[in-house]
Amino acid sequence: MTPTPPHTMAADAGLAQTRACGTCTLCCKVMAVQALDKPIGAWCQHCVPGRGCKIHETRPQECRAFNCLWLGDPKFPEHLRPDRTKVVFVVEAGGGRIAAYVDPNVPAAWRQREIYSVLKNLAVQAAQTRRQVVTFVKDAATAILPDRDVPLGPVHIGQQIIYSMRETPDGPRIEPRVEPLPPASA
Numbered sequence: 001m002t003p004t005p006p007h008t009m010a011a012d013a014g015l016a017q018t019r020a021c022g023t024c025t026l027c028c029k030v031m032a033v034q035a036l037d038k039p040i041g042a043w044c045q046h047c048v049p050g051r052g053c054k055i056h057e058t059r060p061q062e063c064r065a066f067n068c069l070w071l072g073d074p075k076f077p078e079h080l081r082p083d084r085t086k087v088v089f090v091v092e093a094g095g096g097r098i099a100a101y102v103d104p105n106v107p108a109a110w111r112q113r114e115i116y117s118v119l120k121n122l123a124v125q126a127a128q129t130r131r132q133v134v135t136f137v138k139d140a141a142t143a144i145l146p147d148r149d150v151p152l153g154p155v156h157i158g159q160q161i162i163y164s165m166r167e168t169p170d171g172p173r174i175e176p177r178v179e180p181l182p183p184a185s186a
Helices: 113-128
Strands: 087-092 097-102 132-137 140-144 149-154 159-168 171-180
Touching: 097 113, 113 132, 113 140, 132 159, 140 159, 140 171, 149 171
Parallel strands: 097 132
Antiparallel strands: 087 097, 132 140, 140 149, 159 171
16 A cells, blocks of 8 residues: 555545535644644634635645545535534545544544444455555544454554554454555655
């Protein structure tokens, strides 16, 4: 899988916007924006929660290019709008990961029955295609696997989440871990 930093607005879903944000501004809280030195889990200084961006016309490219799954996938359930669920679903890592970024004021939001069911269904599909499903509450990651959830702890820019297969007496088992990104090629 292509290593990419987690948490940033530069999600690479390649999704065209099919819905409008309306009053939803949760991505402006749960995602980091490197161009603005905005950390994950804190409101952007340019966001008016529930209203929008004060610098919309001049916002950074990573904000312009960002689409969550609710915005960009017409098949994504309408009622799972991020400001209602407190979870922003994002495709990242070159399509190799679906990340669920959770409002740190509601850290158990991803465990709500309906959200958790979506995560588990995605994990089953992801396991068949060698992809990942990961939740983030600020920088704390949890790998969502078909058979269990694995807390990974903090994941920072400069690190990557790796899944490997391990043979067990019960059959193959996915083992997630956090590692440093490999050095850039010269």
